[in-house]
Amino acid sequence: MPELPEVQTTASKLNELLPGLKIIDVWSDYFSSLYVGKDQIKNKKYFSDFKKSVIGSKVISVSRRAKNVLIHLSSGKTILVHMKMTGHLLYGSYSERKTIKKNQESKIPEVWLKEKWVPNENKESLLWDSYNRFIHLVFSLSNGKSLVLSDVRKFAKVAIFESLNHEESKHLRHLGPEPLEENFTFSIFKGRILKKPKGKIKTVLMDQEILAGVGNIYSDEVLFEAGIHPESVVSKIPESMLQDIFKSIKILLNKGINFRGDSMSDYRMPNGEKGEFQNHHKVYRKTGAKCPKKNCGGIISRIKVGGRSGHFCPKHQKKFV
DNA sequence: ACTAGCCCCTGGGAGC
DNA sequence: TGCTCCCAGGGGCTAG
Numbered sequence: 001m002p003e004l005p006e007v008q009t010t011a012s013k014l015n016e017l018l019p020g021l022k023i024i025d026v027w028s029d030y031f032s033s034l035y036v037g038k039d040q041i042k043n044k045k046y047f048s049d050f051k052k053s054v055i056g057s058k059v060i061s062v063s064r065r066a067k068n069v070l071i072h073l074s075s076g077k078t079i080l081v082h083m084k085m086t087g088h089l090l091y092g093s094y095s096e097r098k099t100i101k102k103n104q105e106s107k108i109p110e111v112w113l114k115e116k117w118v119p120n121e122n123k124e125s126l127l128w129d130s131y132n133r134f135i136h137l138v139f140s141l142s143n144g145k146s147l148v149l150s151d152v153r154k155f156a157k158v159a160i161f162e163s164l165n166h167e168e169s170k171h172l173r174h175l176g177p178e179p180l181e182e183n184f185t186f187s188i189f190k191g192r193i194l195k196k197p198k199g200k201i202k203t204v205l206m207d208q209e210i211l212a213g214v215g216n217i218y219s220d221e222v223l224f225e226a227g228i229h230p231e232s233v234v235s236k237i238p239e240s241m242l243q244d245i246f247k248s249i250k251i252l253l254n255k256g257i258n259f260r261g262d263s264m265s266d267y268r269m270p271n272g273e274k275g276e277f278q279n280h281h282k283v284y285r286k287t288g289a290k291c292p293k294k295n296c297g298g299i300i301s302r303i304k305v306g307g308r309s310g311h312f313c314p315k316h317q318k319k320f321v
Numbered sequence: 322a323c324t325a326g327c328c329c330c331t332g333g334g335a336g337c
Numbered sequence: 338t339g340c341t342c343c344c345a346g347g348g349g350c351t352a353g
Contacts, residue, residue: 001346032329067347084347086331134331153330155347198323208348216346265345266332285345307326308346 002067002083004180004213005256006267006275010089011064013270014147017091018059018071022142026051030136033151035159038170053077053160054139066175066212078163080171081149086266087156090135090148152266175212179249189246193234201237201245202230203306214249217262217277217284220311222248224283229319230310231303236320255280283311291315 002010028034028050034041036050057073064070069089071079081089137149137158149156161169176192177184192211196204204210205219214222223230226244228237237245261267261275264285268274282292283300291298291313298315 003347082347084329085345151330152332153345155329157348206347306324309344 001085001215001217001262001265002088002267003215003218003256003262004064004067004253005218005259005277006261007064007067007069007083007213008257009261009275010083010270011062011069014069014071014089014091015062017270018141018147019061020058021145022056022058023054023073023139024056024142025138025140026054027138027140028136030154033136033154033157035157035161035171037159037161050160054079065172066178066208067215068172072163076163077160080157080159080161080169082157082171083149083151083267084153084155084157086134086153087149087151088266088268089270090150090268090272091145091270092272093145147270150266150268174209176208176210178212179214180253186243186246189249190239190242193242197233197235199234200230200305201228201232201234202308202310204234205245205249206306206308211249213253216308216310217264217281218249218252218256220284221252221282223310223317224312225252227317229314229317230305230312232318232320238320241318241320283313286311 028047031041031043031047034047034050036046036053039046041047041050054073054077057075057077060072060074062069062071067082069081069083071081073079081087083089134150134152135148136151136154139147141147149158159171161171177188179189189211193201193204195210196207199207202219202223205214205222206216220230222245225248226241228241228245256262256277259275259277259280260269262277263274264278264281286300287302289300291300293313293316296313296316298313300311301314302309302311304310
């Protein structure tokens with residue numbers, strides 16, 4: 001699931017590929033994930049407003065805020081993409097095949113990949129076969145290539161709004177500070193999480209209003225590294241341990257970026273390749289495995305924390321309640 | 322103001 | 338092989 005490192009990897013790559021290109025057409029088969037300003041698109045009629053507001057604009061740059069990719073356009077508008085659980089942005093040579101397969105009821109045009117980017121060995125690249133039926137949004141670009149949104153579960157959200165006040169837009173204004181910014185100091189971190197003194201640390205770390213960009217995978221890995229039980233109550237955690245959490249957040253988010261994201265689930269880079277952070281998990285989805293901490297000997301457990309599954313070592317991760 | 326739980330959605334895996 | 342059931346979980350929302 002795309003968290004800060006995955007979204008950063010995507011945004012950085014797109015910022016190398018897209019600037020200067022003009023959007024010449026837009027196609028979608030799933031309008032309810034699209035927004036113009038704060039309004040959700042309900043049908044095809046409103047989709048034409050969505051198209052009109054981007055067609056003809058050039059991409060100026062691509063950046064990231066929290067788990068959102070922001071595509072800044074020459075028209076003064078910004079396209080925001082939140083990939084949620086299974087979404088990811090791909091860039092390449094796509095074309096639309098208007099014909100409908102036999103026995104296929106859907107009128108949706110199939111969008112398929114002309115180039116095979118990823119060899120389809122051992123079935124791993126289900127989504128990257130010769131045709132990708134999970135593409136729900138296509139921006140056709142002036143160089144003949146496309147930027148597309150692939151999303152199995154259709155949770156992703158795409159919004160278009162005026163860049164001028166994008167920090168104030170309803171999609172971004174509630175977000176907490178960026179943990180990788182240099183001015184994000186320990187005292188700021190402490191101030192942020194103590195806004196939820198009674199909260200469980202894992203839940204608070206994942207709260208985007210408290211801190212932007214941390215999700216389930218990185219919160220598990222951070223708390224493992226810091227040696228804190230995910231259900232520890234924020235106000236009961238000693239200052240020195242908060243320091244450890246603070247340091248681990250920076251280390252693990254940077255590690256995720258260095259491995260170009262986590263492709264355990266559906267996330268892919270814009271060229272369709274996988275990131276590698278999933279090969280370096282210590283606890284996430286490691287239930288039943290031996291704790292990788294030296295001489296610990298604990299067995300990784302899974303519990304529900306705030307409705308999410310949390311993975312941790314019950315032996316060395318201390319619980320403060 | 323808080324939290325627990327539902328909802329959106331569909332592929333994958335387990336069990337029978 | 339194929340059916341049913343459960344699970345994955347970000348974030349918006351509502352009910353308590």
